[in-house]
Amino acid sequence: MPLGRILIVVGIGIALVGALITFAPGLVSWFGRLPGDIRIEGERWTVFIPITSMLLVSLAITLVAGLVSRFMGR
Secondary structure, three states: OOHHHHHHHHHHHHHHHHHHHHHOHHHHOOOOOOOOEEEEEOOOOEEEEEHHHHHHHHHHHHHHHHHHHHHHOO
């Protein structure tokens, strides 16, 4: 698949995720509040470390990349 088509598919995917977050925020409200996501709050500051959420994102990207490479014959 040429680079241009890959970029178009990635762009459409990003637009779909953006539309999901914009028009249906309740479907992704759990993201960032999973067990293992660390939130430390002080009087005037907050530190947020989304360990579990980023592991899920990494797993999803790995699965999608594996499926794409399998179907593209690489």
